[in-house]
Amino acid sequence: MGSIIRTAANNVGASGVFSSSAFNNASLNSVTSLPTAVDGKMKLISSQTASGDASLSFTSGIDSTYKTYCFKFINLHTSSDADGFDMNGSTDGGSNYNVTKTTTIFQAEHREDDSGTDFSYQTGLDIAQGTGYQRIAQSVGAENDENVVGELWLFNPSSTTYVKHFMARVVLNTEHDRAREMYTAGYFNTTSAINAIDFKMTNGNIDDGTIALYGIA
Amino acid sequence: MGTRITSLANNFDTTGKLKAAGINNASLSGITALPAGVAGKMTLLSTQTASASASLSFTSGIDSTYDEYWFVFNNVHPATDNVSFDFNGSTDSGSTYSVTKTTTLFRSGHDEADTFTQLGYNSNEDLAQSTSYQHIVYGLGNDNDQCVSGVFKLYNPSSTTYVKHFTSTASNYFASNGNNQMNVAGYFNTTSAIDAIDFKMSSGNIDDGTIRMYGVSTS
Numbered sequence: 548m549g550s551i552i553r554t555a556a557n558n559v560g561a562s563g564v565f566s567s568s569a570f571n572n573a574s575l576n577s578v579t580s581l582p583t584a585v586d587g588k589m590k591l592i593s594s595q596t597a598s599g600d601a602s603l604s605f606t607s608g609i610d611s612t613y614k615t616y617c618f619k620f621i622n623l624h625t626s627s628d629a630d631g632f633d634m635n636g637s638t639d640g641g642s643n644y645n646v647t648k649t650t651t652i653f654q655a656e657h658r659e660d661d662s663g664t665d666f667s668y669q670t671g672l673d674i675a676q677g678t679g680y681q682r683i684a685q686s687v688g689a690e691n692d693e694n695v696v697g698e699l700w701l702f703n704p705s706s707t708t709y710v711k712h713f714m715a716r717v718v719l720n721t722e723h724d725r726a727r728e729m730y731t732a733g734y735f736n737t738t739s740a741i742n743a744i745d746f747k748m749t750n751g752n753i754d755d756g757t758i759a760l761y762g763i764a
Numbered sequence: 765m766g767t768r769i770t771s772l773a774n775n776f777d778t779t780g781k782l783k784a785a786g787i788n789n790a791s792l793s794g795i796t797a798l799p800a801g802v803a804g805k806m807t808l809l810s811t812q813t814a815s816a817s818a819s820l821s822f823t824s825g826i827d828s829t830y831d832e833y834w835f836v837f838n839n840v841h842p843a844t845d846n847v848s849f850d851f852n853g854s855t856d857s858g859s860t861y862s863v864t865k866t867t868t869l870f871r872s873g874h875d876e877a878d879t880f881t882q883l884g885y886n887s888n889e890d891l892a893q894s895t896s897y898q899h900i901v902y903g904l905g906n907d908n909d910q911c912v913s914g915v916f917k918l919y920n921p922s923s924t925t926y927v928k929h930f931t932s933t934a935s936n937y938f939a940s941n942g943n944n945q946m947n948v949a950g951y952f953n954t955t956s957a958i959d960a961i962d963f964k965m966s967s968g969n970i971d972d973g974t975i976r977m978y979g980v981s982t983s
C-alpha cells in the first residue's frame with residue numbers, strides 16, 4: 548500500500564489538488580453527469596438506426612426536460628422508389644399518431660442534367676387542420692446511393708398553453724435524379740402535450756439510416 | 765485517518781492514476797471548464813423569459829468568444845393581435861438599437877380553412893440600408909394558444925473587418941388562423957462589433973415566451 552500511496556502522492560500538487568497525471572479516461576467511467584457550467588447544451592437523448600423498418604418512433608424522452616428538441620436525419624434510404632418521408636405526432640405516448648395540424652411546405656430543386664430548376668409551394672403536400680402524416684420529403688429515390696438528410700425542430704412540446712410549432716429542412720435525391728431541398732413548418736394545433744413522434748416512408752420501409760433525437764437545454 | 769488513507773489507496777492503480785471508483789459526479793462539482801477536446805460546442809449563455817415585457821435585450825455575452833450566436837425563441841406570445849416580432853442590433857452595448865441593415869424576407873403561408881397558400885418574397889417587409897427593426901415574423905396572433913417559435917443566428921458579431929450576417933427561420937401562428945414559415949437573412953452593414961441584440965413586438969408587450977442565447981464554437 549505504501550508504494551501505491553507514494554506513487555499517488557506524486558500526482559497530487561503541494562496544495563492537495565490532483566494533477567492531470569492522476570486521471571485518464573478510465574478514471575471517469577463512473578461519472579454520469581457534468582456540472583451545469585461545463586455541460587454541453589445539445590444532448591443526445593436517443594438514436595434509432597433503420598433496417599427495413601416500417602417506421603421509427605420516438606415514444607420516450609419528449610417531455611418538459613427540454614424546451615427545444617431536434618431530430619437529425621442521416622442517410623435515410625427507402626425501399627421503394629419515388630417514395631415520401633412523413634412524420635406525425637402523438638399526445639398519448641405513441642398509441643395514436645393523429646394530431647391536428649396546419650402546415651406549409653415548399654421546395655427548391657435542380658436537375659442533375661441542368662435542364663431545369665424549381666422553387667415552388669407544394670399545395671398537394673400541406674395540411675389544413677388535418678390529422679394525417681405530414682410529408683417532409685417527396686419523390687425520394689431508392690437507388691443505392693440515394694437518401695434523405697436533414698433536421699426537424701420541435702418547440703416546447705410539453706406546453707399545455709400553446710400550439711406546438713415545428714420546422715423541418717431536408718435535402719434528398721429524387722427518383723428522377725434531382726437535388727431537392729424541402730422546407731416544412733407548422734404547428735400541432737393542440738394544447739395537449741406532444742410526447743411521441745413517428746417517422747415513416749409513405750410506401751416502403753426505411754431500409755437504412757439513422758434518426759437521432761437531441762434535447763437542447 | 766488511517767482508514768481513509770487505506771480507502772484512498774484502494775482507488776489508485778499501481779501507476780498512481782485514479783480508478784473509476786475514485787471519482788464521481790460530486791468530485792467534479794468544482795469544475796467550470798473542460799479541455800477543448802471534450803468540451804461541448806454549444807453553450808447556453810443566458811435565458812430571458814418575457815412577462816409583459818416591452819422588449820427582451822441581450823446586452824452581455826455577445827463578443828469574440830464564439831463564432832456563432834443562436835437565439836432560440838419558444839412560444840413568444842404578444843399582448844396585441846396582428847403584430848410583428850422584430851429585432852435590431854447595437855454597437856454600443858444596447859444604448860441604441862439602430863444599426864444599418866439590408867435584408868431579405870420570404871415566407872410560405874397556409875390557413876387553417878385551406879382557402880389560400882402562398883410562397884413568395886415580401887418586398888414590403890425587407891430593409892435596404894435602414895436602421896429600423898427587422899421583422900422576424902409579422903401578422904402574429906394573440907389568441908391564448910397563438911405564438912411564434914424559431915431560431916435566429918448571428919455570425920461572428922465581433923468582427924471589425926466584415927459586415928455581420930444573420931439568418932432567422934420561424935414558424936408563426938398568424939392572427940387570422942394559419943401558419944407562416946418566415947425566413948429572414950441579411951447583414952448589419954457595419955464593421956463595428958455588434959454587442960447587443962434587442963427583440964420586441966411592433967406594438968404592445970411580449971406577454972410570454974423565452975429566448976435563450978447560445979454560443980456555438982467551431983473549434
